[in-house]
Amino acid sequence: MGSARGAGETNTALAAVILETGRSHAALARKVNELAALQGVVTRYDKASVTRWLQGMTPRDRAPEFIAAALADFLGRPLTPVDLGFSEQPQRPVVARALAYREDVGETLHTLAELGSTDISRRSLLGAVPYIATALMDPQRQWLLWLLEAEQTPRLEVVAGSGPVQQVQAMIEMFDEMDNRFGGAGVRASIVHYLSTELTPMLQQRNLPTHQRRLLYTSAAKLAAMAGWCSYDSADYGLAERYMIQALRLCAEGGDRVLGGQILAGMSHLATSLGNPAEGVSLARAGIATAKSAGSPLGLMRLHAMAARSYAILGDSRQATASLLAAGKRLDVSQGPAEESPWVRFLDHHYLEAEAALVHRDLGEAAQAERLAMASVEANSDRRRRQAISRSVLATAFLQQNRLDEAVGTASNAVDLLAGVHSERSVQALRDFRARLAPHRGEAIVRDFERKARPILGTAA
Missing domain, CATH: 1.10.260 (434 Repressor (Amino-terminal Domain))
Incomplete structure (x- = not known):
């Protein structure tokens, strides 16, 4: 040390x-x-x-x-x-504890309650919360060990219930709607507050029936994962990582393999986006192993798409293409969202189009990226975050084909869409496009775009 x-x-x-x-x-x-x-x-x-x-x-x-x-x-x-050898950062012990996948779920609940309460009420006490890519390795290993040891569970977890379970499910649906409409930053505090002050104490009670307790653990895992995604969307990457790790542990207690696969998909997305695509591949493969016998083709479709994203950034065209084909096959055999777990009902062919567009962009396959990104833009007219990301990908596809005017015009529309939406993922997609404009900064149209985008994207490197 x-x-x-x-x-x-x-x-x-x-x-x-x-x-x-x-x-x-x-x-x-x-x-x-x-x-x-x-x-x-x-x-x-x-x-x-x-x-x-x-x-x-x-x-x-x-x-x-x-x-x-x-x-x-x-x-x-x-x-x-x-x-x-640098000075110790003013950081609470919970920041370190939240990186651990604990065998004792009681410690997980305690950690989550403290992390959430400090996050919301005394944020300054958290200090720096760094994202540590290598910290995802042990939770992944612990989860896979649980998977090997766990008894067979039903193909799809039943997530409906009575009493507190119904109430928690209603809250999850409300938070999900707010996230889709306004971005993760706008709803994150509400999710964390509800999880740490309402649901966690509920799970610490000793008199809950076993079935109800499992359903509540699954719901808590979903909310912790949502807190992770919303932290990701707020550029709080270290917090995102910690909430996702705790979500995975809670999910094991609930025994829901479909949700476990989706949490691993989120971890894969985070790792790949933050410059660790090899770890992204590993997490996606762990998710595929988790979900392959859970009766959720849509969940597997997303995991194969995450693997494709990671392989594309690694420059492995063969594996990326194979993963996209596998994702398409899973989509083809799905009987539709109504026949799947509620945790994956947001997934459809439009989702795969958007992810495939990113894969083709990163592989330099501009024509395919353009076609798929255009389809995603047209399909997501009411979802400004997805619109902004897909327009950024479309702009890059135009740029890769030397269609500068179309590229800048499309990116400018994406900037307009971000008014009132707090989404760092959308901002990062536009920053990626802006970085690709560097060879064209002598053009007036590019200088005008950079001036317009600066209040949202910050100063270019």
């Missing part, structure tokens, strides 16, 4: 870890800049910056978090800024 140092004192802990990675100072600086950009932070570090860190300078703001994440990615094990 590292320790805080005085100003100007050589950072031997950081030096030792950099030496262990075998990477150059320039490679570390590039990785830090990439990870920061994925979280909407513009940094311009270079090899001289790394030298200054080694000489004892502590970088500002969230930089120690990004340095730790970069080095952890190189080594394949978790690291914190403290491990690298």
